[in-house]
Amino acid sequence: MAGPTTAERGERQQESSDPPLARRLRPTPRLRTIIILLVVLVLLGAGSVWLLYGSKWLRVERVSVSGTRVLTPEQVQEVADVPVGAPLISVDTDAIEERLRQELPRIDVVDVVRSWPHGISLKVAERTPVLIVQKDGKFVEVDKEGVRFATVSQPPKGVPALELVVSRSSSAAASLRRFGESRLVREAVRVARALPDAVARDTQVVKVRSYDDISLALTGGTTVAWGSGEKGAAKARALTALMKASPDARYFDVSVPTAPASAGS
Incomplete structure (x- = not known):
């Protein structure tokens, strides 16, 4: 059987001459794949944050009201005070619900819903007198x-x-x-x-x-x-x-x- 070629003997000599620490720090294919995936995830996360908070594509442009009987949609919108122009993801829906219940006691149930990509829906149910x-x-x-x-x-x-x-x-x-x-x-x-x-x-x-x-x-x-x-x-x-x-x-x-x-x- 033929022995190793001159080039192969040279590579083996080079590997044997490498310091042990250098061999440990040399990235393996698996490690390189993990690093690439981490970089991609970071970029995707940064892009998502920018899309939700920094871009103009997902901002509040309209507010709709449904379920009113005695109250008018304009009254509900005024009290809700939805921040038009703000990032849709940043709208505090719980605070809007609490404000509507406190300032408009005629409202029995209210649900504030994000309607992607540009809307906020205010769904109310009024109290009925008995x-x-x-x-x-x-x-x-x-x-x-x-x-x-x-x-x-x-x-x-x-x-x-x-x-x-x-x-x-x-x-x-x-x-x-x-x-x-x-x-x-x-x-x-x-x-x-x-x-x-x-x-x-x-x-x-x-x-x-x-x-x-x-x-x-x-x-x-x-x-x-x-x-x-x-x-x-x-x-x-x-x-x-x-x-x-x-x-x-x-x-x-x-x-x-x-x-x-x-x-x-």
């Missing part, structure tokens, strides 16, 4: 959670009024001290939400005398003694059946739904 409270010649709207969220000059149609009439009797006074006005308001809301649709449309006033003494005033002078806000579904069923059985009655009592009663004609 009761109104008259105060100083105006009307305060109360939603299904008992939140008093807006004051209006004209009452919304089809929304019953809340009358909190706590007498001076010892039981009524004790009820007010025990539960507080806000709890009594929530109980009235609980009653209003439980009403059958046909009764809800005819309800003009929800009157609260105490926690367990809530009544309804309907159109045509009909009165319904409801009692507390508990067992609302059972009371609704009892009232519906009772009204069908006694269509000419003017007084209904479903405070004990297992023993409802009616009277008058």
Whole structure:
């Protein structure tokens, strides 16, 4: 077998003459590949940062509003104060949501969404009044959670009024001290939400005398003694059946739904 050529012997002599440290520092093909990949990743990262924050391609150019009923899109946009012209990625959506809820209490739910590449969408859901409270010649709207969220000059149609009439009797006074006005308001809301649709449309006033003494005033002078806000579904069923059985009655009592009663004609 032929021995190594002169060139090969020269290379081996050169390798054997290299210092050990130099051989260790010489990059291997695998190391070179890793270095190249790291450089590419750094360049891609820098390019992405520039694209998101430094370029003019991904900046806020428009703000859209959806879901408003009483509020106007212009009111929502003004309070949202979205920084038009700013990088889209830098917009603080949480801060915008918090600002809208605080300054526009009529808003129940709001979702601020980035619409790439140039938009911000403000999707809102307004509170719906289930009761109104008259105060100083105006009307305060109360939603299904008992939140008093807006004051209006004209009452919304089809929304019953809340009358909190706590007498001076010892039981009524004790009820007010025990539960507080806000709890009594929530109980009235609980009653209003439980009403059958046909009764809800005819309800003009929800009157609260105490926690367990809530009544309804309907159109045509009909009165319904409801009692507390508990067992609302059972009371609704009892009232519906009772009204069908006694269509000419003017007084209904479903405070004990297992023993409802009616009277008058």
